[in-house]
C-alpha cells in the first residue's frame with residue numbers, strides 16, 4: 001500500500017527506537033513486550049509485538065525472532081499498532097480520549113471521509129461525533145485477534161452494554177454564540193468561498209491524537225484572533241464579505 005511508502009521515514013525511525021528499546025530493556029518495555037529466551041532470539045507476545053519484530057528483522061536480517069503462530073497474523077497492522085500507541089502518548093498535545101482512536105490512521109492512512117463519521121457537518125449546526133454503532137459497522141467485521149488492541153476492547157464493552165463513548169470535547173464555544181457548520185461547508189454551493197474542514201481544524205488527517213490547532217494570535221479590528229475568539233470569526237467574515245451583524249453570531 002502506498003501509504004507505507006509515504007510513512008517510510010517515520011516507521012524507520014520508530015523501528016530504530018523500538019529496536020533500541022527491545023534490545024536494551026526487553027523486560028521493562030510494556031508496549032514491546034517481546035523477550036529474549038535462552039539465546040538471543042526475541043519472542044513476540046502479541047500481534048503488535050510480532051509486527052514490530054518483523055519490521056526490525058527487515059532492517060537487520062541477522063536478528064533472531066520467534067513469532068508464535070497465534071500472533072503471526074496480518075491484523076492489526078504495524079501502522080495501526082503505532083497509531084494506537086501514539087494516540088495514548090501523554091507527551092503529545094490534546095486530551096487523552098477514552099479510546100485510543102487515531103484520526104491519522106482512519107482519515108489519513110485509510111482515507112475514510114471526514115463526513116462519513118461527522119455526518120451532520122453539511123446539514124446541521126453541529127458536526128457531532130460518530131456513534132458506537134458506526135464504529136462497529138466496520139469493527140464487527142474484524143478478525144478476533146484485533147481485540148488485542150485495548151481500544152477495541154473498550155469499544156466492544158460499550159457496544160455490549162449499550163453505552164455511548166464519553167469523548168472529551170475539544171472545541172467549545174460559549175452558549176451565547178451560534179456557529180453553524182452547514183453554512184460554512186455548503187457556502188460553495190451558493191457561490192460563496194469553499195472551506196475544507198482543515199481550513200478551521202488544521203491537518204487532522206496527520207494527527208494520531210487530536211488537538212485544537214493554534215492560530216497565529218494577533219489583534220485586528222481591536223479583537224484577538226486566536227481560534228474560537230470573536231476576532232477569528234469576524235476577520236474571516238470580513239475577508240470573505242460575510243455578515244458581521246452581531247445577531248448573525250449571537251443569540
Ligand code: HEC
Nearest residue numbers: 075076077080083084100101102105130134135138151152
Ligand atoms: C469505515 C470503517 C471504519 C470505521 C467506521 C471505524 N474504523 Fe477503526 N479502523 C478501521 C480500519 C481499516 C483500521 C485499521 C486496520 C489495520 O490497519 O490494522 C481501524 C483501526 C482502529 C483502531 C486501531 C488504530 C487506532 O486508531 O488506534 C482503533 C482503536 C479503532 N479503529 C477504533 C475505532 C473507533 C472507536 C471507531 C468509531 C469512532 C472506528 N474505529 C470506526 C476502520 C474503521
Ligand code: HEC
Nearest residue numbers: 106107112113114117129167169170171197201204205210
Ligand atoms: C472513523 C471515524 C472518523 C473519521 C473518518 C474522522 N473523525 Fe473526527 N472524530 C472522530 C471521533 C471518534 C472523535 C472524538 C475523539 C477524538 O477527538 O479523537 C472525533 C473528533 C473530531 C474533532 C474534535 C471534536 C471536538 O471535541 O472538538 C474534529 C475537529 C474532527 N474530529 C475533525 C475531523 C476531520 C477534519 C476529519 C477528516 C480529515 C475527521 N474528523 C475524520 C471520528 C472520526
Ligand code: HEC
Nearest residue numbers: 114118121126127128171172173179184195196197199200
Ligand atoms: C469555518 C470554520 C470551520 C469549518 C470549515 C469546519 N469547522 Fe468544525 N468546528 C468549528 C467550530 C468553531 C467548532 C466549535 C463549535 C461549537 O462549539 O459550537 C467546531 C466543532 C467541530 C466538532 C466538534 C463537535 C461539534 O459539532 O461541535 C467537530 C467533530 C468538527 N467541528 C468537525 C468538522 C468537520 C468534519 C468539518 C469539515 C466537514 C468541519 N468541522 C469544518 C469550525 C469549523
Ligand code: HEC
Nearest residue numbers: 178179180183187192228232233236237240242243248249
Ligand atoms: C474561514 C472563514 C470563516 C471563519 C473562521 C468563520 N466563518 Fe462564519 N462564515 C464564513 C462565510 C464566508 C460565511 C457565509 C457563507 C455563505 O455564503 O452563506 C459564514 C457564515 C456564517 C454564519 C451564517 C450566516 C447566515 O447568514 O446564515 C454564521 C452563523 C457564522 N458564519 C458564524 C461564525 C462564527 C460564530 C465563527 C467563529 C466561531 C465563524 N463563523 C467563523 C466564513 C467563516
Ligand code: HEC
Nearest residue numbers: 173174177228229230233234237243244245246248249250
Ligand atoms: C462572526 C461571528 C461574530 C460576530 C459577527 C460577532 N461576534 Fe461577538 N463573539 C463571537 C464569538 C465566537 C465570541 C466568543 C469569544 C470568546 O469566548 O472568546 C464572541 C463574544 C462576544 C462577547 C463576549 C466577550 C467576552 O469576553 O465574553 C461580546 C460582548 C460580543 N461578542 C459582542 C458582539 C457585538 C456587540 C457584535 C456586533 C458588533 C458581535 N459580538 C459580533 C462571534 C461574533
